[in-house]
Amino acid sequence: MSEDRMRMILFLSGSSAMLLFCLTPFLYMVIISLSGNPDFLSTKVSFEPNLDNYILILTNSTLHFPDYMLNSLIVSGMSALICVLTASLAAYAITRLPVPGKVFILLFVLAVSMFPQISLVGYLFKLMTNLGWINTYRALTLPYVAWILPLSLWILVSYFSQIPGELDKAALIDGCSRWQILIKVIFPVAAPGIFSTLLLAFIFAFNEFLFALMLTTDHGARTIPVGIASFQGLHGELPWGTIMAASTTATIPLLILTMVFQRRIIQGLTRGAVKG
Amino acid sequence: MRLRLVGITKKFLSFRARGAALDGLSFEVKDGEFFVIVGPSGCGKSTLLNIIAGLEKPTEGEVWFDDKPVASHKQGIFVSPRKRNVAMVFQSYALYPHLNVFENIAFPLRVTRLDKRQLDDSVRGAADKMGISHLLAVRPKELSGGERQRVAIARAIVRQPNLFLLDEPLSNLDARLRLATRTELKILQRSLGVTTVYVTHDQVEAMTLGDKIAVIKSGRLQQVGTPMELYDKPANPFVAGFIGSPPMNIYETRLTFDGTAAQVKIGGETIQVPDSLCQPLGNFKDRDIVLGIRPEHVSLKPDAGPGLKAKIDSIEPLGRETLVHLRVGSESISMLSTDTTLREEDVVRIHPDMDKAHVFSLESAGG
Numbered sequence: 001m002s003e004d005r006m007r008m009i010l011f012l013s014g015s016s017a018m019l020l021f022c023l024t025p026f027l028y029m030v031i032i033s034l035s036g037n038p039d040f041l042s043t044k045v046s047f048e049p050n051l052d053n054y055i056l057i058l059t060n061s062t063l064h065f066p067d068y069m070l071n072s073l074i075v076s077g078m079s080a081l082i083c084v085l086t087a088s089l090a091a092y093a094i095t096r097l098p099v100p101g102k103v104f105i106l107l108f109v110l111a112v113s114m115f116p117q118i119s120l121v122g123y124l125f126k127l128m129t130n131l132g133w134i135n136t137y138r139a140l141t142l143p144y145v146a147w148i149l150p151l152s153l154w155i156l157v158s159y160f161s162q163i164p165g166e167l168d169k170a171a172l173i174d175g176c177s178r179w180q181i182l183i184k185v186i187f188p189v190a191a192p193g194i195f196s197t198l199l200l201a202f203i204f205a206f207n208e209f210l211f212a213l214m215l216t217t218d219h220g221a222r223t224i225p226v227g228i229a230s231f232q233g234l235h236g237e238l239p240w241g242t243i244m245a246a247s248t249t250a251t252i253p254l255l256i257l258t259m260v261f262q263r264r265i266i267q268g269l270t271r272g273a274v275k276g
Numbered sequence: 277m278r279l280r281l282v283g284i285t286k287k288f289l290s291f292r293a294r295g296a297a298l299d300g301l302s303f304e305v306k307d308g309e310f311f312v313i314v315g316p317s318g319c320g321k322s323t324l325l326n327i328i329a330g331l332e333k334p335t336e337g338e339v340w341f342d343d344k345p346v347a348s349h350k351q352g353i354f355v356s357p358r359k360r361n362v363a364m365v366f367q368s369y370a371l372y373p374h375l376n377v378f379e380n381i382a383f384p385l386r387v388t389r390l391d392k393r394q395l396d397d398s399v400r401g402a403a404d405k406m407g408i409s410h411l412l413a414v415r416p417k418e419l420s421g422g423e424r425q426r427v428a429i430a431r432a433i434v435r436q437p438n439l440f441l442l443d444e445p446l447s448n449l450d451a452r453l454r455l456a457t458r459t460e461l462k463i464l465q466r467s468l469g470v471t472t473v474y475v476t477h478d479q480v481e482a483m484t485l486g487d488k489i490a491v492i493k494s495g496r497l498q499q500v501g502t503p504m505e506l507y508d509k510p511a512n513p514f515v516a517g518f519i520g521s522p523p524m525n526i527y528e529t530r531l532t533f534d535g536t537a538a539q540v541k542i543g544g545e546t547i548q549v550p551d552s553l554c555q556p557l558g559n560f561k562d563r564d565i566v567l568g569i570r571p572e573h574v575s576l577k578p579d580a581g582p583g584l585k586a587k588i589d590s591i592e593p594l595g596r597e598t599l600v601h602l603r604v605g606s607e608s609i610s611m612l613s614t615d616t617t618l619r620e621e622d623v624v625r626i627h628p629d630m631d632k633a634h635v636f637s638l639e640s641a642g643g
Contacts, residue, residue, distance in 0.1 A: 164368060164370065166367075166368050166370035167370050167372065169331050169364070169370065170364065170366060170372075171383075172330075172331060172356075172358065173330075173357050173358075173364045174358075174384035174387060174431070175384055184383075185374075188374040
């Protein structure tokens, strides 16, 4: 057997094993969500796919699934936007302006992000209760921004520092102010990096569970992860079909975001748009 | 526009580069002059250009545009680069990768909010001048090095700057293109008549381009003059060794006086030094000096008369001439010769033309 052929076989078997490992739970989830029978593991009943679970979660008003979805999208979107905007300004200052002690600022920010969530949530609950913000969007958005900011900052600093400094100098000489440089040169050049950071921040906020569990009380602000977890309590049983249908639906926004931005991200990585 | 620098000093307070990057530099660039700043890498010449552009503040000293100070430590004046109306071409070209060639050239005009028709005309005019009109829709990453450089120059000339600053613009080009662009750049500068400051580490570029040249070493000004002044009358051994190709032969030796004439020893052999050379040194009796002889002023001496006995180490044919490295005793000396019969290991007699040699005091070598 030729070496190329061997390599191809190894490559294919390796990647299919990897795919199988990663996607089996997802596949399992989708299958259960499509089965109408509560005894989905029993071989005595034949499997007949239907969309009952999906229709249920989307139409049953006591489940509040569309509310959770909307809450999640709004909270994650706002958190990601505020976070990336703040982080890009900070990253520009750290990579471009003569800020004293840049390294210490970066290390301090990293150290702050090391606190485990559980150590913060008690205090956050007290704070939000005193402010009367429990079960509002800002009660989630503010902690999310603070929580995701260090990561976004580090990613953007590494992106911005790849942009040659001479570009700033050229723009300064061409008559730009610092703000104009940021908007006309740095942001467009770093766009792939900013998009991928935005996506990452969104995913982080979308997946967050602990803060959302403690700081929300009902469908007014509750997000998807907590919402799905509360399905079981509502009915005193484990409605697997509904839970799986909700989980599957919840992945759709992330899937869409990844597909939309993936091209930009990969473009940025492979075509070296950053290099002058 | 006339550019004047007075006592420019720049000190860096970072961990990496401590001390003064520039130390009390003063010179003047006349209106329309092509002024070249040359020096080895790390001598502070790019910092100097940044100070002129306003990208960096001088720690001390003043920068004057005509009769107006744009940076003055004493008066607390600092005009930001956007208000100085200077244009700069960078070594890496610094084109905006997200904009096409047209938008790159138009960028400085867009910032000033020039009206659309005027902008269009100016951009096309500049592109025409640089011969890149056919590339206007292309992104920088699809251009070759030479084309990128043309775009960078077009961007610099498009808004008629007071001052044209070039930071090693040719060093990323290959040898042939560099030569062609060099000539073109000089013609362009003549036709625009813009005062130009050009930074390079290449003394050949400095000699061929500059109306005037400033030689800088370790942040200190060594000499300012026309190319021929620097070549004929270098102020110190550094300038002597830096300007001219192939480089000058330089020896630290002792000037002695045997009663009738001054003389020096090179590699154990004695040569007489004409009085005219020694006079600027004042009392030249028995003192240590630096002696410089250009390779083009060393010649073969066929007869066995006075001269130096030398053995040929290596031969480098340059085409029209041959650069010959020889050894006189323990010292090496290079010579330009048209003689093609020379072979390595040959022993010949050579004659340095001492009337054209240069003598420096040993103190001047320290600077």
